[in-house]
Amino acid sequence: MTPRGRRRRRQTGQISSGAAWLWLAPATALILGVVLFPAIQLFRASRGEYSITGLRTGDAGWSNYTAVLNHPSLEVVVRNTVIWVVVVVAATILISLGLAQLLIKQFPGRRIVRWAVIVPWAASLIITSQLFVLLYDYNYGIINHLLKKVGLIETSIDFLGDDRLTLASMIVVGIFVSLPFTTFVFIAGLNAIPGDVMEAARVDGASAWKRYRHVTLPLLRPALMVASVLNVIYVFNSFPIVYTLNDRNPGYAHDTTITFMYKLAFESQEKDVGMSAAAGIGNVLLILVVIAVYMKVVNWQEQTR
Numbered sequence: 001m002t003p004r005g006r007r008r009r010r011q012t013g014q015i016s017s018g019a020a021w022l023w024l025a026p027a028t029a030l031i032l033g034v035v036l037f038p039a040i041q042l043f044r045a046s047r048g049e050y051s052i053t054g055l056r057t058g059d060a061g062w063s064n065y066t067a068v069l070n071h072p073s074l075e076v077v078v079r080n081t082v083i084w085v086v087v088v089v090a091a092t093i094l095i096s097l098g099l100a101q102l103l104i105k106q107f108p109g110r111r112i113v114r115w116a117v118i119v120p121w122a123a124s125l126i127i128t129s130q131l132f133v134l135l136y137d138y139n140y141g142i143i144n145h146l147l148k149k150v151g152l153i154e155t156s157i158d159f160l161g162d163d164r165l166t167l168a169s170m171i172v173v174g175i176f177v178s179l180p181f182t183t184f185v186f187i188a189g190l191n192a193i194p195g196d197v198m199e200a201a202r203v204d205g206a207s208a209w210k211r212y213r214h215v216t217l218p219l220l221r222p223a224l225m226v227a228s229v230l231n232v233i234y235v236f237n238s239f240p241i242v243y244t245l246n247d248r249n250p251g252y253a254h255d256t257t258i259t260f261m262y263k264l265a266f267e268s269q270e271k272d273v274g275m276s277a278a279a280g281i282g283n284v285l286l287i288l289v290v291i292a293v294y295m296k297v298v299n300w301q302e303q304t305r
Contacts, residue, residue: 039284045277052271064278071275073252073260080167081236081256088174089231092182093224099179100186121180129244132173136160136245160245166254170245174235181234182227189223190216229291236287257283 021028049060068074103114120128135143136159144156159169193216201211217224239258246254255263261283265276 042277042280042284046274046281048274048277050273054273060274064272064274065281067272067275068264068278068282073255077252077255077257077260080254083167084171084174084242084256085232085235087171088178088235089228091171091175092178092231093227095175096179096182096186096227099183100190103183103187104190117183118180120177125177125238125240126244128177129173129241132169132176133160133245136169160248163253166246166249170242170254173241173245174238177241178231178235182231185223185227186220189220193219225295229294232290232294233287236283236290257286 045056046064047060047062048056048064049058051057099117103110103117135141138144138156138158138161141156141159143159144153147153147157157165159165197215197219198211201215206214236256237258238256239262242254242256242259243262246259252260252263257279261276261279264279265271265273
């Protein structure tokens, strides 16, 4: 390159491709080592046969995928997954919008309330899930104790053993641990809304509901998109909550696809690593399709521009 070209590149802030790749090398190595290599190994495992001890004994072709698709519990697991993700994400978004609107107001003790809201996010999911196992306990759980104390029930409720209540009980925990992150995303989005815009709407005579609907929500769309996409990913892959609250129940009646994959390899009658890997590939494809459809529907490029 001529001295004039180098001088022009320096003036415009551009760097050479070699220097760019040098700066990108750590991130590229991390992506290759943490994302691409495991994905290749997962696909390789999905086409293999394994002994009960986990040793590869040969190639299985596409038979593992066929076995997963023909599994008698797959329909129940997929239905549980859809209900789990949709209800947790939708309820989290709605409740977080209200919490964020409250926490941007000035009131005594606001800082303490914000700290209290963020605690479930800081705690380990395993610890939080185990805490709820104790709260839900049939014999000694504090929830049953309080309900009896106020006279709402006479006999204890089996929150984690009754098939009608197990999934709902897990959903409550999923919402509880998802609220902190989502709430603070919305707080950041609300704080980024220019005050003069809201003041102009108020001067024009717009009611509080109209200001929220026609000013706040449209300006909050980028935060809504980020919160929705990340929550779908987190909730879909939320293994600790589903497994910890459901580990006492046999079979797959209350499992999602992420725990279904684990049980295929380690706790089922099959104990088949190849089938588990095939289910894992299905999980990856499913979440990618869901995210792609969502971004297409909300037109993410327009929302983040």
